[in-house]
Amino acid sequence: MKKVNLILQFTFGFILTLSILELYLRFAEIESLSAHTYDLTLGTKVVPDRKLIFFNEGFYMGNTNKYGYFGPNYPPQRSNNSFRIALLGDSYVEGFQLFDRNHFRSLIEKKLDKVLDKDVEVMNFGMSGFSLEDEYCYYTNFVHKFDPDVLLFFLSLSDLNTNRKSSDKPYCYLENDSLKISYNFRNSDSFLFKEKTSFLRGKVTIFKTLNNCMELVKEGMLLPILFDKLYWGNKRENKEDADIKVNNSSLSKETIAIINALPKEKTYFVLKENLPDNIINSLLQLGVKIINPNPSLETLKKNGIDPKFWKATNKNGHWNAAAHAVVSDVIVNELKIYL
Amino acid sequence: MLLTSITINLSILGVFKYYGFFIESLTPLATIFGGNLDYLHLNIILPVGISFYTFQTMSYTIDIYKGEMKPTTSFIDFALFVSFFPQLVAGPIERAKNLLPQLSSIKKPTQTQISKGICLVVLGMFKKVMIGDTCGRIVDHIFAQQELYFSDELLAALILFSIQIYADFSGYSSIARGVAKLLGIELMKNFEQPYLSSNITEFWRRWHISLSSWLKDYLYIPLGGNRKGKVRTYINLMLTMLLGGLWHGASWTFVVWGGLHGIYLSIHKFFLGNKKPAFEYKYHKFNDFIIYLFKTFSTYVLVLFTWLFFREKSFSDAVYFIDKMINWEFGEFTSRFLTITLSFMVVVLFFDFFEYKTKSHTFLLNIKPHGIYYGIATALLFLTLLFLFQNQPLPFVYFQF
Numbered sequence: 001m002k003k004v005n006l007i008l009q010f011t012f013g014f015i016l017t018l019s020i021l022e023l024y025l026r027f028a029e030i031e032s033l034s035a036h037t038y039d040l041t042l043g044t045k046v047v048p049d050r051k052l053i054f055f056n057e058g059f060y061m062g063n064t065n066k067y068g069y070f071g072p073n074y075p076p077q078r079s080n081n082s083f084r085i086a087l088l089g090d091s092y093v094e095g096f097q098l099f100d101r102n103h104f105r106s107l108i109e110k111k112l113d114k115v116l117d118k119d120v121e122v123m124n125f126g127m128s129g130f131s132l133e134d135e136y137c138y139y140t141n142f143v144h145k146f147d148p149d150v151l152l153f154f155l156s157l158s159d160l161n162t163n164r165k166s167s168d169k170p171y172c173y174l175e176n177d178s179l180k181i182s183y184n185f186r187n188s189d190s191f192l193f194k195e196k197t198s199f200l201r202g203k204v205t206i207f208k209t210l211n212n213c214m215e216l217v218k219e220g221m222l223l224p225i226l227f228d229k230l231y232w233g234n235k236r237e238n239k240e241d242a243d244i245k246v247n248n249s250s251l252s253k254e255t256i257a258i259i260n261a262l263p264k265e266k267t268y269f270v271l272k273e274n275l276p277d278n279i280i281n282s283l284l285q286l287g288v289k290i291i292n293p294n295p296s297l298e299t300l301k302k303n304g305i306d307p308k309f310w311k312a313t314n315k316n317g318h319w320n321a322a323a324h325a326v327v328s329d330v331i332v333n334e335l336k337i338y339l
Numbered sequence: 340m341l342l343t344s345i346t347i348n349l350s351i352l353g354v355f356k357y358y359g360f361f362i363e364s365l366t367p368l369a370t371i372f373g374g375n376l377d378y379l380h381l382n383i384i385l386p387v388g389i390s391f392y393t394f395q396t397m398s399y400t401i402d403i404y405k406g407e408m409k410p411t412t413s414f415i416d417f418a419l420f421v422s423f424f425p426q427l428v429a430g431p432i433e434r435a436k437n438l439l440p441q442l443s444s445i446k447k448p449t450q451t452q453i454s455k456g457i458c459l460v461v462l463g464m465f466k467k468v469m470i471g472d473t474c475g476r477i478v479d480h481i482f483a484q485q486e487l488y489f490s491d492e493l494l495a496a497l498i499l500f501s502i503q504i505y506a507d508f509s510g511y512s513s514i515a516r517g518v519a520k521l522l523g524i525e526l527m528k529n530f531e532q533p534y535l536s537s538n539i540t541e542f543w544r545r546w547h548i549s550l551s552s553w554l555k556d557y558l559y560i561p562l563g564g565n566r567k568g569k570v571r572t573y574i575n576l577m578l579t580m581l582l583g584g585l586w587h588g589a590s591w592t593f594v595v596w597g598g599l600h601g602i603y604l605s606i607h608k609f610f611l612g613n614k615k616p617a618f619e620y621k622y623h624k625f626n627d628f629i630i631y632l633f634k635t636f637s638t639y640v641l642v643l644f645t646w647l648f649f650r651e652k653s654f655s656d657a658v659y660f661i662d663k664m665i666n667w668e669f670g671e672f673t674s675r676f677l678t679i680t681l682s683f684m685v686v687v688l689f690f691d692f693f694e695y696k697t698k699s700h701t702f703l704l705n706i707k708p709h710g711i712y713y714g715i716a717t718a719l720l721f722l723t724l725l726f727l728f729q730n731q732p733l734p735f736v737y738f739q740f
Contacts, residue, residue, distance in 0.1 A: 007710070013718070028473065
């Protein structure tokens with residue numbers, strides 16, 4: 001009886017404390033709930049109206065809007081006097097490293113607003129890990145509903161690769177030379193598990209933290225983290241670098257089909273890195289308009305500001321605030337020419 | 340002998356910690372006269388915890404000189420006293436007369452010491468990881484690029500820094516005391532709810548107690564303390580606090596930090612006259628409580644202002660911060676920063692309140708029935724370990740000193 005009492009007391013103390021700590025985590029925004037949830041069409045989608053905070057090489061505080069993307073609440077139905085730009089890309093576009101006011105989304109909006117006689121609305125549809133293929137699916141299934149005038153795809157060489165099939169997202173394939181989207185992910189065990197358990201990560205911060213830790217263990221980080229500098233084994237390679245074998249000699253048939261399926265008159269490729277000349281030529285031949293901010297970013301670096309260096313954490317990573325300002329300048333200047 | 344010992348200790352500290360600062364400070368003067376001191380710059384790595392163990396060693400020599408203790412005959416005991424690992428890098432700065440006798444006859448820890456030790460380690464880790472580090476993430480980002488943030492965000496960062504440094508340092512001290520208890524050794528308390536102080540003198544009796552009492556016993560009193568007239572008292576206070584500031588780091592911002600505290604203490608001494616400052620908050624009526632709250636808030640604001648100089652890398656950064664405070668602008672996240680700051684304050688206040696009420700840093704042990712205590716401690720440890728695993732922990736703030 002004594003033991004049962006002790007177990008009951010322990011459980012009471014444990015659950016009560018975790019409940020109070022959950023409130024603390026929420027109010028002090030130590031950890032935000034997951035930004036994404038699972039969707040039978042999109043695979044992964046942004047949770048609407050969610051407060052977010054992230055600490056990585058940079059610091060992000062912001063929220064998703066009620067339509068499930070980043071930026072002000074611009075509804076699918078647009079006004080006649082609006083000029084819409086949709087940003088599509090990976091974590092560089094998602095921008096979980098700095099506040100929206102320093103992100104090129106808001107800078108482009110402000111700068112173009114002064115130039116154009118329309119209300120400029122820039123919408124951020126960035127999502128971590130997205131490649132051109134993912135962005136095409138996302139555009140087809142979601143972004144097009146907002147009827148943008150300009151589509152800016154932010155891409156690197158690896159993003160043009162179509163061998164990054166994920167079991168959690170739709171992907172493209174060719175059937176008799178015609179481009180199709182597969183939704184096979186709906187039946188995958190990993191997607192079904194994530195979908196079923198997403199409410200836990202979406203509602204309880206401690207579960208999200210626990211899940212993050214489990215992901216780290218799965219990635220083989222248990223020993224490196226536990227032993228830190230004493231660990232002599234191989235540390236985790238950059239996942240993207242490890243997984244992607246980039247074909248830099250030519251574009252695949254699927255990539256060409258995806259590019260051809262995009263609305264050319266409003267599509268621009270913004271290069272996150274310099275691409276090989278043959279790839280640039282192929283893109284130009286396909287009628288893609290290219291915006292390359294890299295020469296300006298290199299100038300920034302020559303002037304003593306590394307566009308990927310973050311002072312607070314002393315780390316290299318995504319574009320910093322200075323780089324975002326430069327990228328926005330380049331994009332605005334190029335768009336002014338095209339428009 | 341005393342002079343030799345002090346000279347050697349201070350010389351080691353001077354070379355490792357202040358040489359670069361000295362050369363840097365002289366460089367502008369040399370430039371005026373057409374000189375160049377670049378060749379004198381040495382890239383010396385600062386040994387971790389040097390300020391702590393130098394002071395600890397000096398206290399040993401001075402106490403022997405003053406006849407307050409006898410010298411140890413065991414080199415091993417002395418070496419262990421200087422390098423006792425739980426408090427080696429960030430204190431508490433132990434007195435030889437307290438620690439040496441314990442080290443020379445180490446006993447097995449008692450059951451009470453083990454329970455208190457575990458409780459201190461759990462609470463200390465929670466303070467460090469779940470309060471200190473989580474505040475620190477915001478603080479580091481905002482202070483690194485002040486130009487990107489609005490006035491309210493900068494002010495929130497400064498308040499969060501005041502919480503971070505308290506949680507981080509008191510967390511470390513708790514872990515050190517807890518680990519020492521597990522080895523059967525008792526270390527002194529380093530913090531006693533400093534932000535609940537209702538005046539600046541009280542603050543210094545509650546903040547970094549081992550350093551402030553060291554400075555009082557080995558610097559302020561030998562300088563004459565308050566025994567040589569009012570003016571000398573103020574001079575002694577200023578000197579003590581300026582050197583206390585410089586002890587933290589070789590930088591003018593630390594000198595300003597110490598100087599400001601010296602000014603605060605002198606002004607308080609001036610108004611206090613021969614009266615003794617309050618050390619415990621006693622209030623019987625509601626009005627007294629309101630006055631106490633006002634005094635506590637005012638003391639906190641004064642201390643907060645000094646933290647600005649403690650945290651900033653340079654004067655120009657501090658001036659930039661102050662300019663942003665004067666030309667106030669709200670950002671779009673005012674309410675969120677307010678909620679975040681208040682949440683951290685409430686948690687720190689929660690700890691301080693129970694520590695004060697129970698007069699113990701191991702207040703959790705008072706919870707009855709004990710099963711509930713085990714549940715609470717396990718939950719605190721569980722979450723702390725999750726965060727420790729998920730996020731790279733920040734180094735302890737006082738490790739740099």
